[in-house]
Amino acid sequence: MSRLVALYPRSWRERYEDEFLVLLSERSPDPLDRIDIVRGAIDARLHPQAHRGSSPESLEPLPYSGPWSIRRAGLVTLFGGFLWIATMGIAVNGPIVRDGLQVYRDVGAARPTFLISVALLIVGLWAAAATLPSTSRFARTAAFAAGFAGVLWAIAPWMLVVGAVLWLGLAVLAIEAARTGRWRRSDAAILVAGIAAAVVVVAAALVGIKPPVAVSDIQFVALLMLASLWFATADALLRPAIPIADPTDDRPVTPP
Amino acid sequence: MTPGLSEFGRFAEPSLYILLSLSDGPKHGYAIMSDVEESSGVPLGPGTLYGALARLEQRGLIEALPPVERRRPYRLTGLGVTTLKAQLDGLAGFARTGLERLREVAP
16 A cells, blocks of 8 residues: 555655555555545645645745656657757758659658657647646647647658647647746747747748748748747746646535 | 635535534544545545645645544634635525525426
């Protein structure tokens, strides 16, 4: 049983472990109780402020750096973002192939890093969704759907539709994170910088300046915005603006 | 202003049961579980019990007493009593309205 209790964060165990183990020794837990304990441990990790103590100062919002699991997801997302940029570099510099019928650039060399980078983005997507309040159902669903679209896209990068679903899911998540106060100004600044860079590229193309790589303007806008959304999500996970799971669930109390 | 329990999310209903259980005196975890199950028929899992206890304690609705043989009893605070009363008043109004409406539609 102590293995299940070990799933709880250390701060929770310091406060409740002793009495919790006494409770479990008095009432032998059945399988449903074991599931309930695991759910409780997940909740304690997602809502660390809920067991911070009962002193009046603990009721005030505190500067909060987020649990390590969320920050780790931020690091993974950040690394994935850099890997994705490297992937784009590999793709646009791939070998030129002449197969007798046509001449094209082989982007297959970028497939492994593309797959890994999108997988890392999905980790960030789902971690960011977990930090949203439970009332943000639409954004959580969008993040979930975007994750599955990302899996498909990672396997088949030529399926631009699923790539677009991933992009849209990330955008919905970012809007909801900003709306519920999960974003700092720096996150918004990263996104604005990405959009501004995309606008500059398109404007340059319109006035006849050759883009730095041979892709269409629309692709450039989408890719730059995806990159900026990606880095903003990583930043929000690494440096959350407010306590991560400030409970704002507004479901009414069900009459007993 | 009386704080509600709705911000507790899925722990709102168990929290109400716990407040009700503590209304006749301090109890430790196992006694709360037994009392809630006996009075409401709703089994309270250990993870849910301690998720709700942590929230109630953090919000100052209950307070922990010194442990007795490693069992730590909890009791209602003044704020907890006020909150429980407000919740029960709300439920009483809800039940009253429902019963009146049923009387109006009864054949």
